[in-house]
Amino acid sequence: MSDLAIHGGPKSKTTPYSRPNRYGELEKRYVLEALDDAGLMMTNGSMVRRFEEAAAAAFDCRHVILTTSGTTALQTALVALGVCEGDEVITTAIADAGTFMSILAVHAVPVFADLHRDTVGPDPGSVEKLITPKTRAIINVHMAGIVGDMDRFLEISERHRIPLLEDCSQCHGGKWRGRCVGTMGRAGAFSMNESKHMSTGDGGFITTSDDAVARLARLYIDKTYSRGETRRGDEVLLFAAINARPNCLTGAVALAQLERLQENLAARDRIAQRYLAELAGLQHLRLPQIHPDAGCAWWPLPVLYSGNEPRRDEIAAALHAEGLEANSALSPTPGNLHQAVVKDRKYFAERDAIPHFLKDVEYDEWSCPVADEIARQVIRLPVDFRFTDQDIDETIAGIHKVWRHYFGE
């Protein structure tokens, strides 16, 4: 007789996951300070600058530039790295759409590297094979807070003289040999939407220690206005740019969230370490393989289920029925190559015309087999800094219960 909840047995998770409001007195204090300041626009109030200075000190880089989202942070960084129309930018076959949409936004050609099973980020071997004379940047996405072998990426970037842009949206505060992610490549880009370690509801920022990159990034997010260096009326617009200026309310919340980051990371680490220790050795379950020099900034933990029977979706359904949050996707889509915007080059909302810079590009939807396998196998286990010990006890007990039922463990 099965005692699985999916067959009518008692649920493993007896209470909802604990998620109290992540914003508190600190955020309120800084938001009120921003409202009492000289204005909310970043050029009038001080909160955007205060966040940028505090974040540059925390991550140990020369510049932090706050923007409106992770996507605009990436887009801005690509422009600042000199990416032009028709250039190729290598990224990963599975990540949030914002990563490759930022490439399309600057009229560059996204090229998709296959994934690495240990990190679920881009495989450096696959990245290197895709380099051509047109490659102008490589985006290494630190997926799910897992830091892969950065030495490989840095070595490839240096040997081919192609700048590395680190997408740290899912990896705030992650480290490699003690250095923060986002500070090893020429630039880093972070999202602060509400699923992220630091959240401003929506928001993002760029990290760089390259003064020229920082200057271009600041110009790009502000229509290339020089802000004070030129008399109003005499502005000279330098190149086509956008408005991705953050305001001081975002700066205020970002500053408070930055101050909470280390505590947040420690709580996430305790949870992830429990999963890694207490789920090790379960049949057909592959846990991420972490390099000893990596300091991960855990996000929902992707594990790979490789059994044939039952199928992954049946396992996920059984876990859900137990009351567990177990998401069976690494990202919102099953993979970038399977989206019409990529495979059919469907660029415009209301027209089927293929833009000039994508005219000669062809995508093979099935060119990233590891990514497709990961999409079929992944189960994401919940990691949230607000969880209680009971949340994790019950989650791990529920996983063991499901495994006992199907595999007799």
Ligand SMILES: Cc1ncc(COP(=O)(O)O)c(C=O)c1O
């Ligand atoms: C890896 C990665 N890159 C980029 C983004 C885009 O960030 P945003 O939603 O802030 O534009 C996200 C957001 O989920 C992400 O996870």
